[in-house]
Amino acid sequence: HSVLTQPPSASGTPGQRVTISCSGSSSNIGSKYVYWYQQLPGTAPILLIYRNNQRPSGVPDRFSGSKSGTSASLAISGLRSEDEGDYYCAAWDDSLSGVVFGGGTKLTVL
Amino acid sequence: EVQLLESGGGLVQPGGSLRLSCAASGFTFSNYAMTWVRQAPGKGLEWVSAISGSGDTTYYADSLKGRFTLSRDNSKNTLYLQMNSLRVEDTAVYYCAKVALAAADAGWFDSWGQGTLVTVSS
DSSP, rough: OOOOOOOOEEOOOOOOOEEEEEEEEOOTTTSSSSEEEEEESSOOOEEEEEETTTTTTTSSTTEEEETTTTTTEEEEEEEGGGGEEEEEEEEEETTTEEEBOOOOEEEEEE | OOOOEEOOEEEEOTTTEEEEEEEEEEEGGGOOOOOEEEEEOOEEEEEEEOTTTTTOOOEOOOGGGOOOOEEEETTTTTEEEEEEEOGGOOEEEEEEEEEEESSSSOOEEEEEEEOHHHOOOO
8 A cells, every 4th residue: 555646557549648646645745856757567667757847868858747735747748659667656755754656557558 | 877786686585684785886876875666576666775875874664674774885886785584575676776865865766776586485
């Protein structure tokens, strides 16, 4: 049972825009930065979004992040088949004194 | 280029111990916190532990209940995770990751290793 709540699955067709939500509480998302990670099949995770809405160099601008209150979202526009994989949100939690991850969302490109 | 190479995984019996290592290169190791994240087969990511760049501050997931100890040797650019009293539920791929800050209290992991598999089974 993850501290951050994500939908287990999401899907879209090529070219579509999809969003993945991440819900937390005041001790994590409500007061800390949110990070998003992409894990493609059989590979290690990579950083996709940092500090709520910043993209590391090399991450396409099709990926964007936002945060409001105790929730955050990852949006992927112009969906491509290579975007298929698992997406995780993460944040520091002051109550737990540790990093908490969402349970992950499996993205399928139909 | 940042490189993180984990080693030390393998098969161990319940109750046994294992020490994982993570050799880092391509950045000034002592300037950055480091962390371990694990992933059980077919499951999601689970944060394990983090240590500050200087090594004077460590954090652990509550679920570990004192069984794991994280340390680093900045002279060798190496991170260590000592795992004791291992349980079947500790079976997972263990990833070493670089934190983008010197402080360990952040979920900002900007580089990841390829992981090392730990299997706890009799």
